Amino acid sequence: MVSKEEIEHVSKLMKIEIDDPIEYVEKVQKMIDFFDVLDSAGVESEEISMPEIEIEALRKDEHLPFSDKLIEKLNHYKGTYVRAPKMSS
Amino acid sequence: MNLKISALQFVEDVKTGNISVEDFIGKTMEHIDKVEPKLHAFLEINRNSLDDARTIDKKIKSGEKVGSCFGMPISIKDNICIKNSKTTCASKMLENFVAPYDATVIKKLKEQDAIFVGKVNLDEFAMGLSTEFSAYGPSKNPWNTEHVPGGSSGGSAVSVSAFECIASLGSDTGGSVRNPASFCSVVGYKPTYGLISRYGLISYANSIEQIGPLTRTVKDTAFLLNIISGIDSNDNTTIDNKNEDYLSQIDEGIEGKKIGIIKEMMGEGIDKSVLSATNEAISKLESLGAKCEEVSLDMVKYSVAAYYTITATEAGSNLARYDNLRYGYEFPVEGFEFNSYITKSRKNLGPEVTRRMIIGGFVPSAGHAGKYFLKALKVKSKLTKQINDAFTKFDLLMSPTVPILPFKLGEKINDPVALFLVDVNTVTANLTGKPAISIPFSISNGLPIGIQLMANSMQDKALLQAAHALESTVKLPEVQI
Numbered sequence: 393m394v395s396k397e398e399i400e401h402v403s404k405l406m407k408i409e410i411d412d413p414i415e416y417v418e419k420v421q422k423m424i425d426f427f428d429v430l431d432s433a434g435v436e437s438e439e440i441s442m443p444e445i446e447i448e449a450l451r452k453d454e455h456l457p458f459s460d461k462l463i464e465k466l467n468h469y470k471g472t473y474v475r476a477p478k479m480s481s
Numbered sequence: 482m483n484l485k486i487s488a489l490q491f492v493e494d495v496k497t498g499n500i501s502v503e504d505f506i507g508k509t510m511e512h513i514d515k516v517e518p519k520l521h522a523f524l525e526i527n528r529n530s531l532d533d534a535r536t537i538d539k540k541i542k543s544g545e546k547v548g549s550c551f552g553m554p555i556s557i558k559d560n561i562c563i564k565n566s567k568t569t570c571a572s573k574m575l576e577n578f579v580a581p582y583d584a585t586v587i588k589k590l591k592e593q594d595a596i597f598v599g600k601v602n603l604d605e606f607a608m609g610l611s612t613e614f615s616a617y618g619p620s621k622n623p624w625n626t627e628h629v630p631g632g633s634s635g636g637s638a639v640s641v642s643a644f645e646c647i648a649s650l651g652s653d654t655g656g657s658v659r660n661p662a663s664f665c666s667v668v669g670y671k672p673t674y675g676l677i678s679r680y681g682l683i684s685y686a687n688s689i690e691q692i693g694p695l696t697r698t699v700k701d702t703a704f705l706l707n708i709i710s711g712i713d714s715n716d717n718t719t720i721d722n723k724n725e726d727y728l729s730q731i732d733e734g735i736e737g738k739k740i741g742i743i744k745e746m747m748g749e750g751i752d753k754s755v756l757s758a759t760n761e762a763i764s765k766l767e768s769l770g771a772k773c774e775e776v777s778l779d780m781v782k783y784s785v786a787a788y789y790t791i792t793a794t795e796a797g798s799n800l801a802r803y804d805n806l807r808y809g810y811e812f813p814v815e816g817f818e819f820n821s822y823i824t825k826s827r828k829n830l831g832p833e834v835t836r837r838m839i840i841g842g843f844v845p846s847a848g849h850a851g852k853y854f855l856k857a858l859k860v861k862s863k864l865t866k867q868i869n870d871a872f873t874k875f876d877l878l879m880s881p882t883v884p885i886l887p888f889k890l891g892e893k894i895n896d897p898v899a900l901f902l903v904d905v906n907t908v909t910a911n912l913t914g915k916p917a918i919s920i921p922f923s924i925s926n927g928l929p930i931g932i933q934l935m936a937n938s939m940q941d942k943a944l945l946q947a948a949h950a951l952e953s954t955v956k957l958p959e960v961q962i
Contacts, residue, residue: 402839416839431852451714
């Protein structure tokens with residue numbers, strides 16, 4: 393069962409503020425219940441296959457300069473600084 | 482001026498001087514302004530389109546080389562970046578985000594002189610299948626404006642269906658191109674994974690999603706695929722398709738082809754009219770010389786659960802980049818601690834995105850990963866094996882694109898699990914990387930039904946040939962707007 397504490401914990405991990413964890417408990421529980429069908433798929437012994445790319449197939453590790461000054465498009469860009477909130481209160 | 486022409490017809494008419502690009506674009510813009518209050522396909526209309534049209538007309542007149550699109554009006558889903566234009570993903574989180582570069586597909590279309598008439602609506606960050614989760618309000622189905630147009634590329638499908646453009650690009654993570662194509666009676670294509678570069682597509686679940694065209698005809702899809710497909714150094718998952726020409730031999734037909742009808746996609750919950758349309762499609766395919774036979778892929782039963790588990794996990798990771806510090810909406814940093822700023826700014830994400838991020842944090846977390854995320858990956862592997870096995874016996878697989886008719890706006894919005902089930906026939910192609918297409922096939926009580934064909938990886942050309950063959954057996958009424 394999904395608990396209120398679990399929802400609060402996950403939302404903190406995901407850096408999401410939710411007003412009413414109880415509202416999410418019910419909805420998330422419903423979705424998770426639906427995912428329980430995976431238990432009857434009988435795939436325990438199945439291997440997980442992942443796509444592989446040969447290193448040679450990757451693009452060259454070289455610096456490609458961007459044509460525009462991206463830094464000027466940033467939010468909170470002031471002079472030569474980017475403003476960010478302070479790291480601790 | 483007839484706006485209801487195919488892409489190939491448009492190119493022909495411009496080439497022969499039958500129509501000027503300026504006239505066509507001018508009439509298109511007038512039409513957009515007329516129908517938009519009713520349909521809301523667009524999030525932003527490109528008011529420079531007419532200037533672009535005049536430039537192309539000039540090039541044609543002066544005998545300069547003109548790209549193969551000849552000024553064709555195309556709409557672009559608002560999760561694909563066009564340089565110096567807003568790309569919002571239908572989210573308040575990105576309401577002022579101006580893309581600093583062109584997506585590869587945009588670059589390729591620009592090189593071929595396409596005209597982008599505007600950015601079109603979607604469910605926020607492409608999470609949904611009705612456009613009802615757009616932060617800017619839903620689009621309406623032109624066939625019946627009380628019904629959803631499907632999604633998440635709903636704006637794309639509406640704009641093509643309602644003649645607001647000739648073609649559109651959408652993205653398909655679990656059916657997001659094919660579902661709205663089916664609901665709006667247009668062609669929608671999800672290519673083999675890697676056939677089209679995702680560079681410049683805002684990521685949602687990158688291991689399975691693809692950009693795909695929505696068009697009026699299968700030939701138009703082949704035409705666009707010729708332009709936008711191919712290897713791209715900016716996307717390591719792209720495949721070298723050796724500049725395949727998808728349009729040549731499209732009339733090949735399907736005589737002698739073996740088609741598997743997927744049993745699990747015709748079962749419980751299917752609408753009667755969708756079932757009878759599918760049976761009719763089977764007889765049409767047989768009359769074209771194909772052999773149809775039922776095939777069972779039992780992993781399909783678990784595909785939707787696997788799909789949502791995997792996509793939520795990837796979304797949780799992909800959306801972590803939205804901290805509003807580098808780009809996003811106006812929200813001053815003063816007076817906030819670092820983490821609380823990020824958390825507060827993310828309140829601009831809508832309810833469905835928030836829900837999926839929570840699920841995305843939950844299913845791969847310690848204590849739950851083995852039960853959900855890893856199991857979902859195992860289902861994905863086994864489903865891929867099953868479908869590869871099916872393709873040793875069959876050339877194509879077939880099903881209805883969506884088991885139900887377009888539903889009413891608001892009908893399912895509060896029931897995520899009811900919405901999940903709408904995806905049951907489309908997610909398999911994404912989880913397995915196979916190409917799939919939705920072909921308009923029937924109209925029931927004024928609402929469209931699409932048929933889905935699927936082929937093995939890199940068999941996109943054969944798939945389009947089969948789709949073209951099926952398409953040529955139907956003559957559908959025109960939408961009344």
